[in-house]
Amino acid sequence: MSGLPFAALLLCLCITAGQSQQFTITVEHSQINVPVGGDALFSVRPSSKVRSGDWSVNGILAVWWIDQTVSVDNVYKPRAELFTSNGSLLLKSVNVRDSGEYRVNMVPVSGSQTSATITLRVIGESQQFTITVEHSQINVPVGGDALFSVRPSSMVSRGDWSVNGILAVWWIDQTVSVDNVYKTRAELFTSNGSLLLKSVKVRDSGEYRVNMIPVSGSQSSATITLRVIEPVTGVTVVANDSTPLENLDTIALSCDASGPVQARAWFKDNQPIQENNRIFTSSGKAKLIIISVYRNDAGTYKCIASNSFSSGSGETYVQVYYGPEMIRIVPERPVVSNTVSNLTLTCFALSVPWGIYVWYNGNNLLQTGQELRLLSARMVDVGSYTCRVTNRVTNRNSNLTVHVTAEAPKTDDNITLTAGAIVGIVLGLLGMGLIGGVTGWFIARKTSGIKDPPQSKSGRKSTLDTNTVNTPQNYENFPRNEQGASHNAQDENSTYMELNLGDRSVYSDLKR
Structure with missing residues (x-):
């Protein structure tokens, strides 16, 4: 009999111990409020070691695990993180669609499974979904890359880009599809829906429209215009008149170019042209007009055409006749x-x-x-x-x-002479000089007593070359004191007096 009470007591202790070891889940907060874009931590604490479990959001399975192996649904894969040590869940960058009931179920290593619920309220549910664009129009040169940068106000579940009304790129969560026309050049950034189009061509110009559907809220759209700009090439300046006449004609110089031209500037001889009521340009400066050209309007006229990425120039010379x-x-x-x-x-x-x-x-x-x-x-x-x-x-x-x-030319004494008279005078002077010279020689010979030269030792007479009478050497042989000439000064003077008188008479006859 003593054994029965002991057995009954042992059974009661076992029942009490079993009841005290029941598996439970404790939650830190039954409701958490998180602003849009913030992180939500669903903190739980099981009463014993857990073998497996799962989290569901508004009745839809989102995360599950067994021991250390964790699986996350694609909708939450980039944002959900599970702590297997206690089963708590961290949801990053929440949006309004994340609001709702989060229920966790856990199966302990020993005992029955149990569950707990935490309500998430994402603050900002009343805010309207918008898309902000960085630039409403972008200009890109041929061959450059065009970035259509956008920023949605909250998390986006899907969206698409269309070019001039034709669908080009679309996506759902992380899955992206690109039309074949843009497959090798288009890149979508799923984090915010921005689009990069590489190596653009002129035909890529147009309206790019993006549509986005947020996780919670109504869809919205935004538009960006792309202008693909060609370089400015082939600039020429042409005049309407190649032979403008001074004070009569008006000329117009045209500045033409290939590619989109955003601005033009005119120069004359590399100096900017100052416009006035006679010289002016047309709209856009495509033409330079000069009314009633002047001769000083002649020169080299140059036009520089440019856009945002390039420029070119052409020139022509204008001649005024x-x-x-x-x-x-x-x-x-x-x-x-x-x-x-x-x-x-x-x-x-x-x-x-x-x-x-x-x-x-x-x-x-x-x-x-x-x-x-x-x-x-x-x-x-x-x-x-x-x-x-x-x-x-x-x-x-x-x-x-x-x-x-x-x-006719005049002489110094104002007497005009013909050419024949001049020649006669010259010949007369030469003849008189010759006669005077020969006469003077004979007189000098007579007065100085010059005799024939003596015989040489060889018995021959000394000869005198008559062809050299008028040479300086012959004049130097005239009688002198040291050569035995006469010392009678009176005779020498009378000889020169007669020669001088003769000279004067001849000269007087010439003058007459």
Whole structure:
């Protein structure tokens, strides 16, 4: 009998111990409030070691695990993290769709499974879903990369991009599909829905529209315009008139280029053109207009065309035609020429292009060219000479006439001598000089008593070369004191007096 009470007591202790070891889950907060974009921590604490378990969100399985092996549904894969040590769950970057009831079920190593519930309230449910774009229009050169940068206000579950109304890229969560036209060049960033289009072409220009559906809330859209810009090439400047006449014609210079041109600038001889009521540009500066051109409007005109990424230039030379005018002849009028000298008349005139010069004597055509040469201005050359200058472009001409007179040269005593008289005088002077020299020699011989030279030792007489009478050496052989000449000074003086008188009489006859 004593054994029965002991057995009954042992059974009661076992029942009490079994009841005290029941598996339970303790939650830190039954409801948590987290702002949009924040992290939600569902903190739990099981009463004993857990073998397996799972978390569901509004009745839909989201995370499950067995021992250390964890699986996460694709919807939460990038954001959910499970702590297997106690089964707590961390959900990152929550959005309004994450709000609801989070239920955890756990199976202990020993004992029956149990569950607990935590309610999540994501603050910001009343905020409207929006998409912010960084730039509403982007300009990209040919071959560059275009980034369509967008930023949604909350988590997006799916979306798409269309180009000029044609679907190009679409996605659901992390799954992305690209149309074949853009497959090799388009890249989508699922974190925010931005799109990168590589190596753009001119045909890629247009309207790019993105549609996004948030995890919670109504869908929204945004538009970005892409402008693919070509480089500026082939800039040319063309004038409407190649031969503008001064004070008559108006010229228009056109600046054309390949590729989109955003701006133009005009220069003359590398200096910016200052516009006025006579020189001005058209809308967009595609044309430069000059009314009633002047000669100083001539020069090199350059146009620089540019856009955001490149520029090019073209130029042309403008020549303004005028004249002839301000004609003149050198030497200046009146023209008096020496009859024994050559005479050259030169004609000048202002003319563009260079004038055509023609010389006339009265109505007689003489020659063409700027210069007219008269080999000697004889009396027959006296008269009027006309220079006519013609401009073949302006079809204008200009004349100028000079009168040429000729006169004979004058001597120092104002007596005009012909060429024959001059030659006669020169010959007379030479003859008189010869006669005077021979006479003087005979007189000097007679007065100084010069005799035939003595016989040489060889018995021959000394000879005198009569061909060298007038050479300096012969004059040096005239009698002198040291050579035995006469010492009678009176005789020497009388000889020179007679020679001098003879010279004077001959010169007097010449003068007469």
